[in-house]
Amino acid sequence: MSSKASSRRSSDTRSHPSDRESQSAVPRSLSSRRSFIAGAGAAALGVGMFADVPLASAHRRLSKGDEALLRFPAALETLEADFWQQYNELGGIQDSEVPGGTGNPAYTAALSVLDSDMAQYVHDNTDDEITHFTFLNAYLEARGGEPVDLERFRTLPSSTATGAQQIPRLTNLMQLTVDTSWWTRYRSSTGNPDLGDTFPQAVPDLFAGEFPAIPRSDADLTPADHLQAIANTAGFHFATIEQGGNSLYPSLAQRASDPEVLRVLLSIGPTETMHFQTWSDKAGNAPPLTDPTNGLTFPDLNSPPFGGEEFQTNLIMPEPTFFLSRKFPPVSIIRPTETEGAAAGALAFLTADGLFRGQSPGFFRFMAKLARDADAARRGSFDG
Secondary structure (H helix, E strand, O other), X not given: OOOOHHHHHHOEOOOOOOOOOOOOOHHHXXXXXXXXXXXXXXXXXXXXXXOXXXXXXOOOOOOHHHHHXXXXXXXXXXXXXXXXXXXXXXXXXXXXOOOOOOOOHHHHHHHHOOOOOHHHHHHXXXXXXXXXXXXXXXXXXXXXXXXXXXXXXXXXXXXXXXOOOOOOEOOOOOOEOOOOOHHHHOOOOOXXXXXXXXXXXXXXXXXXXXXXOOOOOHHHHOOHHHHHHHHHHHXXXXXXXXXXXXXXXXXXXXXXXXXXXXXXXXXXXXXXXXXXXXXXXXXXXXXXXXXXXXXXXXXXXXXXXXXXXXXXXXXXXXXXXXXXXXXXXXXXXXXXXXXXXXXXXXXXXXXXXXXXXXXXXHHHHHHHHHHHHHHHOOOOOOOO
């Protein structure tokens, strides 16, 4: 949610109501957004910058429920931009769209083992997430809502590896516990988490410990298999995160009352799906190996005891499975999309991932309140 987090630190637009989007304001907003990325925080975009953006719906304030349905994803996108910024600083392309770092050639090369275009993909995913949180905050402000500001929670340390900015972070990529059950969930033709089914891990070791997805320092650049294990962890983490947004947006959209809020959620959500399919394909290219420093093992997913339909690496289209009821024929779908407790579930998932290790109690209270408010939203409730 914010590869541009570096510039947001000093002036975080997303956290400020400064991102109102209008056709006339686009050039200025894009310029400010990029300056923000190169800078340090949400304040950079400037509070109120888009307050006068003309919208057909601007005469009507958001209901409390619809505002909550946008504030929770705005917070998550801010967090996502923050960790994607860290990935891009070390392994992506440094340019005017996503500035901040200087790149780490060894880590970039290890990521390229998964795909030669990884640096470009990391860059583009980072840019996308930055636009998501800046737009959501701008839209909230334009509709009389409160944008989300997480700047006070930027307290976590940066990697000290060559290429990383030395600035406070919102997220921690150095102690991850990565859930890779999405691999078997989307390849299953009989299971759906909405119907109570569970799924095995593709890389069991990643779910059983705490591992870095970026080099913590230049000491992590050797031995070669250790650095490749870090890049493999990142490759699976990319997909793990994006499949979460892939489900969250349609889950929350079912609670929206305002047609334009529904349009916003349904327009952003599919981009997360595009990210997820890209990363699920690249994760399949992670070379089998064992990290000599900690024993983390990446199996050959095409060989016993793996392999078969649930692990075959080139099966990146969602297999048809049961939806709503097992009485219906299988259908290819996003899963899960159950709306009950969707926000709280997403927050619990990200917390278990380890992204917030080291965060303050205040951060968890703030995020839990956003999740509760989003889950309390009810379609058809036009509360003021």
